[in-house]
Amino acid sequence: MKSARTSIAAGLALMALGGLLLLDLLGVLDTVAFLPALLFAGVGSAFLVLFVRSRDYWWAAIPGSVFLGLAAVVTATQLSGGDSGGTVLFLFMAAGFAAVYLRERANWWAVIPCGVMLTLAVVVALPAQWQGAPVAAALFLGLAGTFGLLSLVPVRSPGGQARMRWPLIPAAALAVLGAAFALQAAALLTAADFVVPAALILAGIALLVYAYRARHRGHKVHGA
Template identity: 70%
Template sequence: MRSARTSIVAGIVLMTVGVLLLLDLLGIVESAAYLAPLIFAAVGVLFLSLFIRGRENWWAAIPGSVFLGLAAVITATQLTDGRAGGAFLFLFMAAGFAAVYLRERANWWALIPCGVMFTLAIVVALPQELQGTPLAAVLFLGLAATFGLLSLVPVRTADHTGRMKWPLVPAAVLAVLGVAFALQATAVLIAAEYALPAAMILAGIALLVYAFRARHHGQHKTHGA
């Protein structure tokens, strides 16, 4: 059954490529414009079909999303002149990593590149007028949201199932940097040169608070035992 499905997909791809080449020879269409995205899309579909076949093939969603993203980027570039076409690659890759996590919840690490790719897709799609500090604000806030959401995901370990606390540390640091860049972009800060020192001070305070709470929680747990 699996070999039959693979043969069907491969047969459709070969027929489509042959038709395009024939139309190119007849001067009806220029196949070069469609051949590259078609090949990328076909390879992506093959990986996705492998992903669907079994839970152990969760890894196939990653290369499948990359090839489909490349096909989308080439197609969008040919159809439009905007720079937002590059965002499709990051969106497809984000979807691929999300599929990895949804297929196997033990792969919680996949949420990190998923959030990073989604954030990069937003950054690439931003208009030219928002380059500079607004772009940096979106980047850091998006990464902060990624780690913040990761702290809410239940993770199963050998002992128990619970939520991780360490993602709150990078989430706090990145959020402080993102807010600093956002304030700088909206001219709320007095001077641009104060943004980095203020962000570092606030990040240090966040780390100290986290360390104090973790130590206090550990002592309380020890005394309770």
Template identity: 75%
Template structure:
């Protein structure tokens, strides 16, 4: 029965793509530019249908998300050329790994590539011209957040012959190390983004405030001495 359903889905997809190709050859409808995303979408939907029908097919979410992501990237590039379209691939892949975890909670490992893909999606979407330290800060902080959230997930833990639900502690180690590196790069990026031209007037303003505070305290101290206090 399952193989029959798969054949039906694949048959419909093939008939649709073949019909569109025939219309293109006859000059009725030009789809040459949209043919690659249509093919990727069709293949992706086949894997999605496999994922939806059975819990055993949790693996199908991964290739399905890849093909749908490729279709989204090509479509976004054709509609609005730019560098940000590549983030769609990583977003779809992150959704695919998230679906693997949600379908079978024992696949907690899928949360790691999910977080990595989300981090890469943010990096690709960053505006051009940022210093490398800013990109590194986003990368390490995103990975630190991934392992930090992984430590909050309840999984099956083996304690000798028995098993119980609990949270893993080992993700806190890479989370802490990556968080420290991310903070260091973030501080370096912040310092690099502040130009020297802004540092001079900012320093003059801070010095002026310090002189005013000093004058106020000195005047107040002199007034106390006059009144004998």
């Protein structure tokens, strides 16, 4: 069974390599530009095979996700030239730590880096104009959610399984900081977004008042 899985992985890798070489010969893609991605994908796939073959190799999901993430970043950059590489890499790393926990539930600690990587993926994906308080709010609230989720994870104890309570302390502290930055971001957003509409409305009211008073004075002059 294990040899069959290895043969399948090797066959898929050879097919992918042959397909890229064919696209290079046809002038569709520049294979040399994708060579780093192929190397990263090959190393990542090797770690992934180790992870799949035995439960003892749960740790292989971490380097495997990193190398596969790097391959995805290089590929996405070559195809689109976008700046979402950081988000893609953090998502792959989060998936690796999630796999570590799902493979062996005793590795509850993997929930923390998984949540951190997801939070960083969100932070990196935020628009450039949201720098400052919004980024800090997303960071602290994401970390608070991570520790809050950790408090719900059952762990082994002498009496069976129980849930940890200590993650609630950093979760509460981080949530308070995140809420403070969120309120600050909301105040800044309100001031920045509504100052122009408010100025236009006030200017319109001033013009209406001026027109009313001018018309009222005109009536008085004509009636005098």
